[in-house]
Amino acid sequence: MRLRRRCDGPTARLNALAWSGALVALFALALASLAVGVSDVSWDTLWSDSEDDLVAQVLVYSRVPRTLALLLAGSAMAVAGLLMQMLARNHFVEPSTVGTVESATLGMMVTMLFAPQLPVFAKMGVAALFALAGSALFLAVLSRIRLRSAWIVPLVGLILAGVIEAATTFVAYQFDMIQVLRAWSNGDFSTIVDGRYEMLWLSLAATIAACFAADRFTVAGLGESFATNLGLNYRALVWQGLLVVALVTACVVVTVGGIPFVGLIVPNIVRLVVGDNVRRNVLWVAVLGAGLTMACDLLGRLLIAPYEIPVGTVMGVVGSALFLGILLRQRRMAGG
Structure with a gap:
């Protein structure tokens, strides 16, 4: 007991x-996000009493909503990726590689074609239903394939996502909506202003629910037999997890578009550093997901200032490089 207490003390301090x-790093990124932009924002405007101050309006109505949207979208997509990896029992999947994002985009396309007058929340609901159907289809296809390698799972997801994306692109081409489709497919926070990001708070609620149910989803990831032996309803857990992933994905796609690699890279980085304790990992995943998304957005705003590169493009480049680094590291560890 004494040895355990002596070990727990330094561990707790390190944590x-x-x-x-x-x-502190996340707070620094948030401050940088508030300060970076075409308009020169001075912190004195925070305490300005003038309602006509243009700089104060830029800060309150544009910079603050954008920063909050980055925090909410990044953390939500990272946790959704972790949840998808537990349900698929594979570390190389996320909503953008199993057809979930593409299905949500298809749902948005359907609403724009047949019911463009629907309010935003109704469009998000339709996108969530399509995302749920796409995720369920992926797991159904996966259950009917003999998996000889862990790489088969992401390959199946990429093929399914490609088929859905091709169908969506065909429909968009027929109705001259290619540009609209590209806006939904590539994450971009440049249009976020006050009144255009509040839907992401719903994704925060779903993310918090996933954090509280992390233990149950972990058990579901161990397989149906294991979950049933512990007295849990496996199918209900899987559908709950898919519902969280679909809701988060639909909120993000409708608000800012698809953000690739967040749900793939962040859980694997946290797993390499912290370990496989999902209950402890989930908060780290949320924080790192928000930080990575905000850092990529800042990079896109600074590289060709005063213009900016969409965060989806920057995340694609940075995420692919990080993913290759993770793969090479695992290969060296396996070889050693």
């Missing part, structure tokens, strides 16, 4: 120090 550093 507290790591959390403090992560939160």
Whole structure:
């Protein structure tokens, strides 16, 4: 007991120090996001009493909503990726590689064609239903394939996502909506202003629910037999997890478009550093997902300022490089 207490003390201090550093870094990124842009924002405007101050309006109505949207979307997509990896029992899947994002985009296309007058929340609901159907289809296809390698799972997801994306592109081409489709497919926070991001708070609620149910989803990821032996309803858990993933994906796609690699890279980085304890990992995944998304957005705003590169494009480049680094590291560890 004494040895355990002596070990727990330094471990707890290290964990507290790591959390403090992560939160300070996230706060610094948020401040940088508020300060970076075409308009020169001075912090004195925060305490300005003038309602006509253009700089204060830029800060309140554009920069703050954009920063909040980055935090909400990044953390939600990272946790959704972690949840999808548990349900598929594979570390190389995420909503953008199993057809979930593409299905949500198809749902948005259907609403724009047949019911463009629907309010935004109704369009999000339709996109969530399509995303749920796409995720369920992926798991159904996966259950009917003999998996000889872990790489078969992401390959199946990419093929399914490609088929759905091809069908969506064909429909968009027929109705001259290719440009609209590209806007939904590539994440971009440049249009976020006050009143255009509030739907992401719903994704925050779904993310919090996933955090509280992390243990149950972990058990579901161990297989139907294991979950049933513990007295859990496996099918209900899977559908709950798919519902969270679909809701989060639909909220993000409708608001800012698809953001690739967040749900794939972040859980794997956290797993390499922290370990496989999902209950402890989920908060780290949320924080790192928000930080990575915000860092990529800042990079896109600074590279060709005063213009900017969409965060989806920057995340595609950065995420692919990080993913290759993870693969090479795992290969060296396996070889060693």
